[in-house]
Amino acid sequence: xxxxxxxxxxxxxxxxxxxxxxxxxxxKSLAAMPDLNYSSATIRNEMAxxxxxxxxxxxxxxxxxxxxxxxxxxxxxxxxxxYRLSVDETHSLNEAMEQKLQEFDSAISQMGxxxxxxxxxxxxxxTSQKGxxxxxxxxxxxxxxxxxxxVVMTSSEAIRNKLIKxxxxxxxxxxxxxxxxxxxxxxxxxxxxxxxxxxxxxTRSAGAAAGLVPVVVDFVTHVLQQQxxxxxxxxxxxxxxxxxxxxxxxxxxxxxxxxxxEMISGLPALVDPDQPMQILVGPENITQxxxxxxxxxxxxxxxxxxxxxxxxxxxxxxxxAKITARLxxxxxxxxxxxxxxxxxxAKEENKEES
Amino acid sequence: xxxxxxxxxxxxxxxxxxxxxxxxxxxKSLAAMPDLNYSSATIRNEMAxxxxxxxxxxxxxxxxxxxxxxxxxxxxxxxxxxYRLSVDETHSLNEAMEQKLQEFDSAISQMGxxxxxxxxxxxxxxTSQKGxxxxxxxxxxxxxxxxxxxVVMTSSEAIRNKLIKxxxxxxxxxxxxxxxxxxxxxxxxxxxxxxxxxxxxxTRSAGAAAGLVPVVVDFVTHVLQQQxxxxxxxxxxxxxxxxxxxxxxxxxxxxxxxxxxEMISGLPALVDPDQPMQILVGPENITQxxxxxxxxxxxxxxxxxxxxxxxxxxxxxxxxAKITARLxxxxxxxxxxxxxxxxxxAKEENKEES
DNA sequence: GTTTAGCACTCGAGTATTATGAGTGCTAAG
DNA sequence: CTTAGCACTCATAATACTCGAGTGCTAAAC
Numbered sequence: 001x002x003x004x005x006x007x008x009x010x011x012x013x014x015x016x017x018x019x020x021x022x023x024x025x026x027x028k029s030l031a032a033m034p035d036l037n038y039s040s041a042t043i044r045n046e047m048a049x050x051x052x053x054x055x056x057x058x059x060x061x062x063x064x065x066x067x068x069x070x071x072x073x074x075x076x077x078x079x080x081x082x083y084r085l086s087v088d089e090t091h092s093l094n095e096a097m098e099q100k101l102q103e104f105d106s107a108i109s110q111m112g113x114x115x116x117x118x119x120x121x122x123x124x125x126x127t128s129q130k131g132x133x134x135x136x137x138x139x140x141x142x143x144x145x146x147x148x149x150x151v152v153m154t155s156s157e158a159i160r161n162k163l164i165k166x167x168x169x170x171x172x173x174x175x176x177x178x179x180x181x182x183x184x185x186x187x188x189x190x191x192x193x194x195x196x197x198x199x200x201x202x203t204r205s206a207g208a209a210a211g212l213v214p215v216v217v218d219f220v221t222h223v224l225q226q227q228x229x230x231x232x233x234x235x236x237x238x239x240x241x242x243x244x245x246x247x248x249x250x251x252x253x254x255x256x257x258x259x260x261x262e263m264i265s266g267l268p269a270l271v272d273p274d275q276p277m278q279i280l281v282g283p284e285n286i287t288q289x290x291x292x293x294x295x296x297x298x299x300x301x302x303x304x305x306x307x308x309x310x311x312x313x314x315x316x317x318x319x320x321a322k323i324t325a326r327l328x329x330x331x332x333x334x335x336x337x338x339x340x341x342x343x344x345x346a347k348e349e350n351k352e353e354s
Numbered sequence: 355x356x357x358x359x360x361x362x363x364x365x366x367x368x369x370x371x372x373x374x375x376x377x378x379x380x381x382k383s384l385a386a387m388p389d390l391n392y393s394s395a396t397i398r399n400e401m402a403x404x405x406x407x408x409x410x411x412x413x414x415x416x417x418x419x420x421x422x423x424x425x426x427x428x429x430x431x432x433x434x435x436x437y438r439l440s441v442d443e444t445h446s447l448n449e450a451m452e453q454k455l456q457e458f459d460s461a462i463s464q465m466g467x468x469x470x471x472x473x474x475x476x477x478x479x480x481t482s483q484k485g486x487x488x489x490x491x492x493x494x495x496x497x498x499x500x501x502x503x504x505v506v507m508t509s510s511e512a513i514r515n516k517l518i519k520x521x522x523x524x525x526x527x528x529x530x531x532x533x534x535x536x537x538x539x540x541x542x543x544x545x546x547x548x549x550x551x552x553x554x555x556x557t558r559s560a561g562a563a564a565g566l567v568p569v570v571v572d573f574v575t576h577v578l579q580q581q582x583x584x585x586x587x588x589x590x591x592x593x594x595x596x597x598x599x600x601x602x603x604x605x606x607x608x609x610x611x612x613x614x615x616e617m618i619s620g621l622p623a624l625v626d627p628d629q630p631m632q633i634l635v636g637p638e639n640i641t642q643x644x645x646x647x648x649x650x651x652x653x654x655x656x657x658x659x660x661x662x663x664x665x666x667x668x669x670x671x672x673x674x675a676k677i678t679a680r681l682x683x684x685x686x687x688x689x690x691x692x693x694x695x696x697x698x699x700a701k702e703e704n705k706e707e708s
Numbered sequence: 709g710t711t712t713a714g715c716a717c718t719c720g721a722g723t724a725t726t727a728t729g730a731g732t733g734c735t736a737a738g
Numbered sequence: 739c740t741t742a743g744c745a746c747t748c749a750t751a752a753t754a755c756t757c758g759a760g761t762g763c764t765a766a767a768c
Contacts, residue, residue: 026760039712044761062719062760139495141505149513151495151505159503159515238591238610247603249595256592380731393741398732416731416748 001053010036010046011055012079015067019319022244024064069282069316072294076279076320083321085329093118093326097333109233111310111334116236118326121243121314124264126232127307132190133158133227135220138182145169150216152223155188160223164215178209182216191224232264245292245315258290259313267295268309277328282316292316296323300331308334355407364390364400365409366433369421373673376598378418423636423670426648430633430674437675439683447472447680451687463587465664465688470590472680475597475668478618480586481661486544487512487581489574492536499523504570506577509542514577518569532563536570545578586618599646599669612644613667621649622663631682636670646670650677654685662688 013033017025027047031040047065050056055071058064067075085093096114112125139151147165154160185202186194194217203213237256246252270285271278280295296318297311310331312323367387371379381401385394401419404410409425412418421429439447450468466479493505501519508514539556540548548571557567591610600606624639625632634649650672651665664685666677 024760028760040760041712041714041762042710045711048762058761060719062717062758064760137497139503141493141495143491143507149493149505149507151503151515153497153503153517157517159517161505161513161515163507163511163513238607241603241607241610249601249603249606252603253592253595256595378731382731394731395733395741395743396739399740402733412732414748416729416746418731 001049003053006038007046007050008074008079010043011050011067011071012075014047014050014056014065015071015075015079018066019317022317024059024066026064029064066317069284072281072316072320073284076281080321083319083325085325089326090329093329094333097330097337108231108308109235111308111330112233112235115310115312115327115330116239118330119312119314119323121239121312121318121323122234122236122259123310123312124232124234125308125310126264126268127309132192133224134188134190135186135224137187138179140175140179140182142172142175148175150219152220154223154227156227158223158227160219160226162219164212166212170209174207174209177207178212178216181205181209186217186220191221191228194221234259234264240314243315245317255290255293263290267297267311271297271299271309276331277324279320279324294318294320296320296327298324298327298331300335310334355403357407360392361400361404362428362433364397365404365421365425366429368401368404368410368419369425369429369433372420373671376671378413378420380418383418421671423638426635426670426674427638430635434675437673437679439679443680444683447683448687451684462585462662463589465662465684466587466589469664469666469681469684470593472684473666473668473677475593475666475672475677476588476590476613477664477666478586478588479662479664480618480622481663486546487578488542488544489540489578491541492533494529494533494536496526496529502529504573506574508577508581510581512577512581514573514580516573518566520566524563528561528563531561532566532570535559535563540571540574545575545582548575588613588618594668597669599671609644609647617644621651621665625651625653625663630685631678633674633678648672648674650674650681652678652681652685654689664688 010030013030013036014025017029027040027044030036030043030047031038036043047056050071051058051065055068055074056065057068057071059066096118108125108127112123114123115125116123134155136153136155136157139153141149141151143149143163146167146169147163148170149161149163151159151161181202185198185205189198199213199217202217203210206213237259240246240255240259241252246255270280277298278296280297282291282294285291285293285295290313292315293313294316295311295313297309299307299309301307310327312318312327314323364384367384367390368379371383381394381398384390384397384401385392390397401410404425405412405419409422409428410419411422411425413420450472462479462481466477468477469479470477488509490507490509490511493507495503495505497503497517500521500523501517502524503515503517505513505515535556539552539559543552553567553571556571557564560567591613594600594609594613595606600609624634631652632650634651636645636648639647639649644667646669647667648670649665649667651663653661653663655661664681666672666681668677
């Protein structure tokens with residue numbers, strides 16, 4: 001059977017109606033639409049065809065039709081019209097971004113919250129890092145008699161520090177020595193490459209400061225692992241409850257149980273690296289339990305080989321057009337913000353964190 | 355009317371039964387309890403009394419009774435027996451703490467998650483800081499030709515840093531000068547005390563590095579404000595859905611809407627500073643919407659004049675005994691962890707964050 | 709050949725009706 | 739003071755019934 005233009009038109013109407021109303025759509029209401037000038041009977045026939053072709057489903061005999069996953073897929077890939085953000089929307093998006101991101105401390109998680117807000121769906125945000133991190137340099141700063149601050153700068157220009165206090169006092173000499181040894185021996189090594197042998201060598205060279213080596217190394221490996229591991233934040237889970245499909249508390253709970261950080265961290269594997277915006281519809285998701293759930297996600301660059309990913313999770317029946325529009329606008333904004341890496345004299349810049 | 359021992363006994367039985375079963379309890383089931391050797395009729399009479407005294411409520415004529423807020427209050431204050439943690443429980447609590455807290459990066463929020471896990475209720479965690487923070491010292495570390503790392507140590511020994519890059523190259527001289535100026539003029543000032551005048555003075559003294567002053571000051575005020583502001587994390591909201599009282603999706607949603615970070619940040623105001631563990635029952639909460647909701651919270655010390663607060667939110671019918679037991683055990687554990695401030699040579703210590 | 713009107717049929721959702729029984733308050737006997 | 743007995747209440751569950759949206763099919767109209 002052939003997928004005529006009229007069929008497509010009808011399919012689109014069905015998907016969009018269902019997205020709006022969350023209720024199966026019948027032939028009559030379709031016939032009433034201004035740009036579908038056919039009788040309900042004709043439309044019924046077409047709908048029957050679409051059903052046998054697998055684009056529609058029938059919850060039960062006497063209900064209307066709802067889109068099948070394949071139907072959604074087709075809609076997303078071919079039928080969906082770009083949603084245009086209204087001026088108002090761009091305004092408020094801009095504002096939200098600026099306000100929230102000034103405090104970029106936990107920028108990523110803030111982003112998640114924002115996305116959740118603007119889409120009214122649960123959102124997640126994560127960072128992902130290409131390649132293993134190494135330490136680019138160490139700095140030690142004396143802090144009082146018996147302590148110092150260890151500052152570590154990684155290959156991705158993240159800076160981490162730790163205050164190390166000791167029960168004994170240490171001299172500036174010791175600290176200088178330690179600093180030299182660290183910079184000589186532990187830079188450009190990934191966490192995996194810091195083997196016991198390396199550690200031994202460092203300890204031997206460290207002389208008086210040998211006792212400090214384990215503390216330092218612990219911290220360093222922790223930092224590096226932290227860098228490699230992508231952080232995931234999920235927020236706004238409760239937003240799901242406002243969707244009619246989750247008015248059944250059982251489903252809602254199951255969904256929310258599923259929707260934790262571990263599930264999300266499985267997502268990047270599914271991502272086609274070439275496509276900035278991705279939509280996974282129902283069964284295409286791995287996690288079986290998320291059958292009638294879709295995921296929309298997008299990536300953005302945050303410099304230094306780091307990438308961020310933000311996305312939302314919702315019922316298959318979500319407003320793909322609107323959500324992709326908002327999400328990509330948001331992602332662009334972020335990329336821009338993270339983009340201005342070098343500061344024009346005396347203006348805010350970015351990257352790293354406290 | 356007098357609150358006899360028998361009445362108390364019955365009240366306790368009712369509260370505990372209701373906590374377990376989440377269903378109104380009737381005279382018959384009470385009479386069946388081994389330590390209530392009275393006929394159902396007798397118990398009925400007592401229940402009628404308790405009802406007129408305001409400790410019990412009747413959802414409708416022919417249902418059993420449920421505790422009123424006053425009933426809960428009495429139970430918590432007088433009737434509740436200390437719940438004893440089983441060895442198993444302490445074990446798993448210990449394990450959980452150790453595992454999770456090694457990565458103390460966002461220790462506070464991790465705690466929230468943990469508490470939510472062990473109580474199976476939504477949990478929140480927050481830090482609160484006494485007194486305004488100031489910068490204790492500045493350190494600048496050259497990083498390449500045209501950038502440096504600004505390291506700030508606050509009065510509470512938190513260390514924050516920022517990588518500042520410039521479009522022009524700078525000399526070691528400039529950096530040294532800036533460092534001296536900052537340490538001379540901006541230490542021991544709270545965010546509020548950094549007035550435009552101060553700023554002016556600093557800028558003038560900074561000479562060649564004057565252009566950098568705004569960036570630095572922005573960062574500093576941001577850090578200080580950040581320190582003052584208490585951070586709140588809420589997690590596990592979805593846990594509520596497993597409680598029967600929230601099987602009504604409407605209530606659940608209303609509740610979850612209410613239960614955001616802003617609501618929580620109102621809580622500390624209600625806290626009696628002398629009492630480590632606090633329980634707010636239903637109407638005692640400010641936020642009107644949380645009528646049939648209770649809050650259990652506890653504080654713990656994390657050194658440096660900082661305090662943490664963790665707590666859980668749940669239906670008034672929650673297992674106060676068990677939850678307070680777990681929570682306080684948890685709080686003790688945390689206090690201990692945060693306590694070991696000074697490290698015995700070559701062992702993990704703590705405080706600060708990356 | 710395509711479109712449409714007509715019609716019998718299906719079946720979920722909503723409504724009304726009716727048990728059922730847990731729980732109560734009260735009275736009177738133990 | 740306690741308890742057995744009993745009439746009464748009322749939410750919940752079960753059942754039956756209606757309603758109507760939507761369907762598929764056939765036959766007539768275009």
